[in-house]
Amino acid sequence: MYDVIIIGVGVSGAASARELSRYKASVCVLEKEEDVCCGTSKANSAIVHAGYDAVPGSLMAKLNVKGNEMMEQLAKDLDFPFKRIGSLVICLNEEDMPALEELYERGVKNGVRGLQIVSGEEVRAMEPNITDQVYAALYAPTAGIVCPFNLNIALAENACENGVEFKFDTEVQSIVKIDGGYELETSRGKFQAKYVVNAAGVYADKFHNMVSEKKIHITPRRGDYCLLDKTAGDHVSRTIFSLPTKYGKGVLVTPTVHGNLLVGPTAIDIENKEGTNTTREGLDEVITKAGQNVKDLPMRQVITSFAGLRAHEDGSEFIIGEVEDAEGFIDCAGIESPGLTSCPAIGEMVAGILKEKMNLEEKENFIATRKGILDPDTLTKEERAELIKKEPAYGNIICRCESITEGEIIDAIRRPLGAKSLDGVKRRTRAGMGRCQSGFCSPRTMEILARELGVSMSDITKSGGKSRLVVGTNKDRI
Amino acid sequence: MKIRVTERQASDMKNYDIVIIGGGPAGLAAAVSAKKSGIDSILILERDKELGGILNQCIHNGFGLHTFKEELTGPEYAQRFIDQAKELDIEYRLNTMVMDISHEKVVTAMNREEGLFEIQAKAVILAMGCRERSRGALNIPGYRPAGIYSAGTAQRLVNMEGLMPGREVVILGSGDIGLIMARRMTFEGAKVKVVAELMPYSGGLKRNIVQCLDDYGIPLKLSHTVVDIKGKERLEGVTLAEVDQNGKPIPGTEEEYSCDTLLLSVGLIPENELSRGMGVEMSRVTSGPVVNESLETNIEGVFACGNVLHVHDLVDFVSEEAAAAGKNAAAYVRGERSAEGGREIRLSPVDGVRYTVPVSINTARMDEELTVRFRVGAVFKNCYVSAYFDDERVIHRKRQIVAPGEMEEIRLTKDQLLKYPDLKTITVKIEEA
Numbered sequence: 018m019y020d021v022i023i024i025g026v027g028v029s030g031a032a033s034a035r036e037l038s039r040y041k042a043s044v045c046v047l048e049k050e051e052d053v054c055c056g057t058s059k060a061n062s063a064i065v066h067a068g069y070d071a072v073p074g075s076l077m078a079k080l081n082v083k084g085n086e087m088m089e090q091l092a093k094d095l096d097f098p099f100k101r102i103g104s105l106v107i108c109l110n111e112e113d114m115p116a117l118e119e120l121y122e123r124g125v126k127n128g129v130r131g132l133q134i135v136s137g138e139e140v141r142a143m144e145p146n147i148t149d150q151v152y153a154a155l156y157a158p159t160a161g162i163v164c165p166f167n168l169n170i171a172l173a174e175n176a177c178e179n180g181v182e183f184k185f186d187t188e189v190q191s192i193v194k195i196d197g198g199y200e201l202e203t204s205r206g207k208f209q210a211k212y213v214v215n216a217a218g219v220y221a222d223k224f225h226n227m228v229s230e231k232k233i234h235i236t237p238r239r240g241d242y243c244l245l246d247k248t249a250g251d252h253v254s255r256t257i258f259s260l261p262t263k264y265g266k267g268v269l270v271t272p273t274v275h276g277n278l279l280v281g282p283t284a285i286d287i288e289n290k291e292g293t294n295t296t297r298e299g300l301d302e303v304i305t306k307a308g309q310n311v312k313d314l315p316m317r318q319v320i321t322s323f324a325g326l327r328a329h330e331d332g333s334e335f336i337i338g339e340v341e342d343a344e345g346f347i348d349c350a351g352i353e354s355p356g357l358t359s360c361p362a363i364g365e366m367v368a369g370i371l372k373e374k375m376n377l378e379e380k381e382n383f384i385a386t387r388k389g390i391l392d393p394d395t396l397t398k399e400e401r402a403e404l405i406k407k408e409p410a411y412g413n414i415i416c417r418c419e420s421i422t423e424g425e426i427i428d429a430i431r432r433p434l435g436a437k438s439l440d441g442v443k444r445r446t447r448a449g450m451g452r453c454q455s456g457f458c459s460p461r462t463m464e465i466l467a468r469e470l471g472v473s474m475s476d477i478t479k480s481g482g483k484s485r486l487v488v489g490t491n492k493d494r495i
Numbered sequence: 496m497k498i499r500v501t502e503r504q505a506s507d508m509k510n511y512d513i514v515i516i517g518g519g520p521a522g523l524a525a526a527v528s529a530k531k532s533g534i535d536s537i538l539i540l541e542r543d544k545e546l547g548g549i550l551n552q553c554i555h556n557g558f559g560l561h562t563f564k565e566e567l568t569g570p571e572y573a574q575r576f577i578d579q580a581k582e583l584d585i586e587y588r589l590n591t592m593v594m595d596i597s598h599e600k601v602v603t604a605m606n607r608e609e610g611l612f613e614i615q616a617k618a619v620i621l622a623m624g625c626r627e628r629s630r631g632a633l634n635i636p637g638y639r640p641a642g643i644y645s646a647g648t649a650q651r652l653v654n655m656e657g658l659m660p661g662r663e664v665v666i667l668g669s670g671d672i673g674l675i676m677a678r679r680m681t682f683e684g685a686k687v688k689v690v691a692e693l694m695p696y697s698g699g700l701k702r703n704i705v706q707c708l709d710d711y712g713i714p715l716k717l718s719h720t721v722v723d724i725k726g727k728e729r730l731e732g733v734t735l736a737e738v739d740q741n742g743k744p745i746p747g748t749e750e751e752y753s754c755d756t757l758l759l760s761v762g763l764i765p766e767n768e769l770s771r772g773m774g775v776e777m778s779r780v781t782s783g784p785v786v787n788e789s790l791e792t793n794i795e796g797v798f799a800c801g802n803v804l805h806v807h808d809l810v811d812f813v814s815e816e817a818a819a820a821g822k823n824a825a826a827y828v829r830g831e832r833s834a835e836g837g838r839e840i841r842l843s844p845v846d847g848v849r850y851t852v853p854v855s856i857n858t859a860r861m862d863e864e865l866t867v868r869f870r871v872g873a874v875f876k877n878c879y880v881s882a883y884f885d886d887e888r889v890i891h892r893k894r895q896i897v898a899p900g901e902m903e904e905i906r907l908t909k910d911q912l913l914k915y916p917d918l919k920t921i922t923v924k925i926e927e928a
Contacts, residue, residue, distance in 0.1 A: 030637065036876040115836065122918050129859035182751070219516070244631075276590050283516075291727055293638065293639075293727070294636065294637050294638040294723075294724070294725075295636040295637065296636050297636045297722065297744075299636070300634055300636055305696075317636050319631060319632060320629065320631045320632060321629070322631060322632030322634050322636070323639065361510040371800035398611055399585040401610070401611050402611050404611040405607070405610035405611065406610055409608070410607070411604050412605070412606050412607040412608070412609075412610055412611075413590065414592040414605065417542070417592070419767075420594070452629075453626045453627070453629060454630065454631045454632075456626060456627050456629055456644075456645040456648050457626065457648075459648060460648065460651055460652055460656065473657065474658055475573075475658065478641065479640070479641035479728075480641070480728070481728075482728045483728040483729050484640060484641035484729050485729060486642075486659055486660070487640060487652060487659060487660055487661075488659050488660070488662060489658075489659045489662075490657050490658060490659060490756065491653060491657045491658070491659060491683040491684070491685055492682075492684050493659065493684065494662070494684040
């Protein structure tokens with residue numbers, strides 16, 4: 018019996034695992050997918066919000082502002098890309114000024130630092146590609162952007178290094194209360210734990226409702242996005258929001274930490290918890306709405322589009338804490354925006370709850386830092402030459418568009434919780450994430466995966482499960 | 496990629512007269528021609544593990560009818576040039592990626608053996624070829640499962656690795672690689688259900704439609720596109736719909752196709768990241784460099800040829816164009832390309848002609864004969880390809896049909912141009928009969 022089982026290794030589960038790994042406890046993470054960061058955490062706006070959106074006094078408001086403050090140090094400790102670029106909420110006409118001012122007031126109440134209402138003229142000076150119709154904007158210098166994949170992967174890797182166990186392709190099917198804890202039946206056998214952390218994203222209501230009479234309900238709220246080529250990456254230099262509506266923060270336009278431009282999301286409530294398909298209407302809406310605040314968007318430069326599902330709970334609030342009628346079952350549910358921003362604080366809160374309940378003691382040998390995959394672009398020419406001399410694989414470019422070497426891909430596969438699929442390599446290294454969208458590098462990355470994992474090419478998948486990339490050999494059915 | 500160069504030491508730098516970026520058909524033909532024009536110091540930099548470029552995966556025949564008067568496969572055609580390059584002792588590096596070219600023609604490249612190194616070139620020939628447009632660039636809605644490949648990626652898997660990407664195939668786009676892959680997948684035991692083409696005409700060669708689709712009973716649906724992609728892990732099916740004149744899907748025309756593979760053959764994009772990085776002026780129409788009669792870009796001594804310049808239909812024309820680029824680069828290195836006494840004549844594409852390569856001609860630098868290549872924007876039947884020297888119609892060639900999938904050309908001679916001492920603009924157009 019484990020001390021703690023965490024269901025799900027998106028950012029909430031990974032942050033909770035990492036924070037728990039500071040203490041003397043046996044912790045196991047169960048994940049239904051083949052890798053870290055396969056659900057909501059991989060398909061979102063990648064924004065570190067300042068914290069003016071959430072209702073003052075709410076858990077969302079508190080954890081957002083705290084998570085934002087923690088992110089910078091965490092990015093240094095765990096070596097993932099984070100940039101504090103600031104954000105602007107665009108107000109297009111005088112009639113909407115009260116709403117903008119309310120947002121400002123809310124931000125001040127939430128403890129967001131440096132908020133400022135700036136005039137249309139000032140906005141145009143800051144961002145020349147903002148629409149000429151801009152009347153004013155709320156400027157939040159503390160907002161930032163992050164690589165959501167590497168944030169999530171870094172947290173999980175660090176937890177793993179500190180002794181947390183991870184079981185992938187392990188889908189929890191049922192949970193029953195047993196003496197002194199819970200028994201979880203999964204696609205890979207039974208697991209028992211004294212405590213359970215429910216960080217299952219859009220599925221968190223399903224698990225909560227297995228153990229509690231006080232039901233919760235999560236709606237997958239789909240958001241479609243378009244990602245633009247790096248040539249469009251400096252179209253704006255801050256995150257550009259519209260005034261929020263009841264469905265969320267609206268369609269934003271933002272640079273990404275890797276220099277692309279991201280536009281989206283829509284907000285469509287759906288039933289299917291796996292419904293990550295984009296739709297024509299959704300993509301058209303993204304394009305139309307993004308153009309309301311930002312002019313001359315080069316939509317011909319779109320290199321891919323995707324959809325993510327926000328885990329929207331009916332109460333529009335994070336649900337974090339021990340379930341009232343299920344002792345030892347800790348919810349981490351309803352984690353929609355600003356969940357990514359809040360995740361460092363969410364992890365701390367979940368670990369704090371368990372520390373108190375379990376009287377956990379700190380480990381002496383906790384490893385607080387983690388080194389990411391070496392990016393040779395950050396080296397001087399001499400350092401790079403030295404590296405290639407030592408490791409010739411760093412001289413072999415596999416992904417042309419993003420200049421990713423065989424050395425980086427091997428590192429992504431061999432490190433703790435390493436990549437097992439094409440998408441796993443992509444999220445860790447960016448190989449295949451560039452403008453040709455893996456047209457050139459996918460067969461080569463497949464070869465490296467097959468060699469490193471000791472399997473055949475036809476065993477390599479795009480993203481685990483049934484997503485095999487090749488189905489056989491030539492003429493094998495003739 | 497940005498490389499932080501701390502201090503550039505000129506002494507470590509290798510020097511070559513001509514550095515050729517890319518060892519595919521364009522790079523090879525350019526190298527052979529430059530060598531034959533008397534330049535010894537030539538280096539080809541190739542990113543793949545062998546010379547020949549994309550021809551190595553084009554194992555079907557039909558190459559070389561113009562150049563060698565016989566039908567060769569892609570690898571055979573490439574081998575003819577590789578053999579010549581080897582006989583001529585032309586230096587090349589394999590598995591070598593060019594990371595950057597400076598405006599001053601310093602080429603930064605990288606490979607496993609030599610690490611990162613720099614080369615100072617007197618002339619550079621850009622011959623990087625092109626890449627395929629991806630699903631993302633088309634913004635097709637739906638899921639993002641395994642089983643969606645660009646036709647060229649599938650071609651590599653099948654022809655070079657012997658691996659089947661899938662069993663039941665739908666192809667979007669009727670570009671030549673898509674048509675060739677329809678036949679190849681059929682040979683290898685897959686069922687190709689349909690080829691859908693957004694435009695009301697095919698983007699590929701007529702002979703490929705006959706030999707790759709018609710001969711195997713594969714339907715070609717013109718004015719159709721993919722409007723939905725199903726399957727979360729592996730592709731399970733696609734929805735096709737007919738489109739109107741603006742390319743918008745017509746509601747009610749949707750048809751479901753179950754398939755595990757979707758191949759995309761929806762256009763090729765010249766790979767000009769290096770060219771842009773060094774400041775080469777680009778054409779918005781071709782996505783390739785803007786060049787003059789010598790196939791020289793706006794940067795003196797930097798030439799371009801093959802699919803990096805504009806996407807070709809036949810490799811024979813690539814070889815011919817690249818040979819001209821090689822010869823001109825050699826003349827540049829020897830200081831024999833003077834524009835003295837010459838006049839600049841502009842080429843203007845109008846009325847159905849999308850672009851011309853080159854865009855300008857200097858009468859002093861031009862050869863005795865010059866081929867102007869171009870593509871048309873739509874299908875024209877019973878028309879004329881015409882060239883006006885200012886206001887006078889000088890070329891008026893009857894054509895039964897011209898189509899966007901096939902490259903067109905006109906030939907100009909120096910004598911002809913010198914007869915018009917005040918000539919400023921040559922307008923190339925399609926005229927209906």
